[in-house]
Amino acid sequence: MATILPRPSRPAANPPTGPLPSLPVPKSRTSTPSSPVNRIPTASALPSPTKPNRAVSSSALPTRPHTRDSPSSTSNVPTFTATDPAGALPGGKTLRKTISIGAFPQPPKYANRITSHPPSPLSASSTPNGETLDQRLHAKTIPSRESSLRRTGPRPSMGGRSLLQKSQLTTPSLLNGNGDPASVVNHVSPPQSRTSSPHGSATTFEDIDTDESRGRSENKNNTDGPSIHKDGKGNVLVSVRVRPEPGARDGKQEMDWEVNGKRSLISYRGREGGDYIYDNVFDTQDNNARVYDAAAKRLVRRVMEGYHGTVFAYGMTGTGKTFSMQGTATNPGVIPLAITDIFSYIRETPHREFLLRVSYLEIYNEKIHDLLAGPVAPGANGQQDEIKLREDSKRGVYATPLKEEIVQSPTQLLRVIARGDNARRVAGTQFNARSSRSHAVVQIVVESRERVPGGMASLKETKRSAMAPGGVRVSTLSLIDLAGSEKAADNKERRTEGSHINKSLLTLGTVIARLSTEKEKPDKEKGGTGPKDKHLPYRDSKLTRLLQPALSGNSLVSILCTIQIGASGSAASQSHTGETLNTLKFASRAKNNIVSHAKKADESLGAGGDAGSRALLDRYRVEIQELRKQLEEQNRAKEAKEEEKEKEKDEEEERARELEAEQRHEEQMLEMQLARTALKERIEHLNRLILSSKSLGVNAQRSFSSMSMQNRVSMVSNGDFRPISARSSASHATLEVPGRNSPAAFPPGTDMGSEEDDSLGENGDGTASQAAQIQALQADLADKNRYIGTLEKRLLQARRSSHSRVSMNLAQKIAGGSEDGGLVAVIAEKDAEISNLRAQLEDKEKMIAALTTARTKRETAIEVGSDSSQSRRASHQRSEGSSVSLRNKGSPISPSGFQSPQKSDMGDVTRMLDEMLSARRNSVRVVSESRPRNTE
């Protein structure tokens, strides 16, 4: 009789250093097949029909009739009866600390979620016939437990225990319910199923389980059915699934076996037989959805809440491990259903944000391979990097380097896993045409954190605030499909694989068995140092090393053991029985020995430390922040650059405008210079003319004097005095004619200017003077023509240079009365000047014509005069005295024939010149008035 003593919880990562203890002999768990009656629950243990909760619990962990106080089986066939038949220690002493999966915090009640949430994104992963995964699940009718295998009539031990009603036994699930939202709503877990941690907090040692309490639990179980989990404490959820025998008729199972799903019981009445009761027993009729709902669903929920969780399938080759974990398109297994639930949970938890990453490895021949690594790159020697197992205080044991893929949808996650499945090593064996030759481990790392109210916008710049308000919670769901234990195969390769598989499974069994041994050893026996002393051979195989965190209690664990029961007398029966019993023993040991003290993962704050560096969510959040900042900086830099560019462009435009303005200014200056020069020239010229006129005034008097002499002569001769206008007698042109004094023409002592000489001519008779005047006028005319030509040329040039600009801006300038309006005025002035000069030209031409005419007439008159003088000379000789007296008086006597025409010609010319001069003066005055003063 063994006594289970209290055992302290074991740290997660504390490899034992003490000597190897001997292999466990679970005496305390041996059952006595000879007294099975005692292990069978009494009628009182049957669930009460007055407890409707039981049937609607989604947790509805199947009845676990604890029969640990029943007579034990033989030492060779340990059963679930792990307790001392004597019951608890005196005084109700706590014997061990265990946690029931049934006591895991329940998932939140989402009463309306079926109706209020959008369809699952998994709908993308529809079956070939268009069904979605959910649809498939809904369509699948969960077989009644009444269809459990019941081989024979009621055994004495089962007494009058009646079968549960179908409605009570159907395990409702939010995923595989009957599709009626109302019924789904009602199918929430009963409150008693989460007594230990109602709000999903860490499991605590309040869940201490004692033999005594177990005994009570059993009684309760017997009365309350599934509500046993209210108090019933298991440390791990262990389920056994029976694979249908190919070709076996329903109900015609091996006579030695009884599989009772309702009671979660498997009984074997053969040699070394006994009753085995687990958390769940699935018979051949149960489909994968039912298996998932009962064995993994709640664990997956807990993982989403922050617990580590491990589900693994264990069993002999060909018994349905892969079938249960992966399933088929129409009967999805634990992995796809877990994925569905993970994303459902994310949808139902809007106040948190999640990041999922997945890795997939296999342990083949004691080597770890990354199933997601893809084909090995050429040149890599045909081998992947060797993947090693490492351990740290935060992560526990982990494989590295291992590819992790971030996934965002169920479809994506399923695809990744399908990719890994394809890479997994399978081969045909004696028992399975497609036998998994490796242990396959899917790990889904779930990171989650509280959503930041107000979204990212409210996040400030610091990293710390980027983490606010809570830290990141990291938990891991490990879904493991172990390779099947098998007997030695003929094929060498299979033999090698088999030996590795068997060795690792054996180590797993040893570790689990030793957990029990260590647990049972009092501290004193172990040397008094507690858990440090125990040696658990985790390192003996990669599998146990990888499973170490789960087995040592850091994780919630659900073990699905698969068995196959052959028909009596069949070969399968013979060969399977031993393996099946081994599997059942393994399950029992695991059930009793693994102690879970799994706690909700801490929420790591900040990016420092291991946990922080692991939390991709944090890293990404920080990275997002930093990238956002970089983006903002880049935007700012870009804006600044653009502004600078704009400024440069503006400056360039400004420069171009200034240059243009400068050019325009230069042009204007040039034009003005030209105009100024022209005006200066003109002023000089006109001044010369005016001065000539003035001097003509002086000369006119002189001329007048000289002419008055003539006039006097004429007055004397004919008494007719006609004053001659000083102006009329002189042309400005005479000024430019070089003077040739003719003293003979003027009285001695008279101050005669050179112009007087000109005006009087060489001969003193005005002939030379007129010719000179004509010459001078012609020269003046040529000058003026040149001047006009120059002006016209310059004007043309100026016009050409500013034509386009002026024409463009003319209207505006005129309208705006801008300063450039002056240019127009200048042009207009120049036009006026040109027309004025033309008028002058015409005047001069007229003057020349008049002078020419006058000269002609004068010459004619002179000729006539010379003829008369000859005759006069003759008559003079005749009348000598009279003529001398006249000459002495100084009174020239003009012969009428000579004097009259000359006088008339001169009058015409003088009048003409007088008119022209006055017109000229007027025009000069106008021009000089309109000209700015500074042109001087």
Ligand SMILES: Nc1ncnc2c1ncn2[C@@H]1O[C@H](COP(=O)(O)OP(=O)(O)OP(=O)(O)O)[C@@H](O)[C@H]1O
């Ligand atoms: N519960 C079941 N219902 C129907 N078919 C099943 C069931 N379990 C297993 N099978 C079938 O049995 C065969 C072997 O199953 P599976 O490959 O899952 O076994 P296994 O335990 O994974 O074997 P191994 O360890 O060799 O990989 C498969 O063809 C599978 O479809």
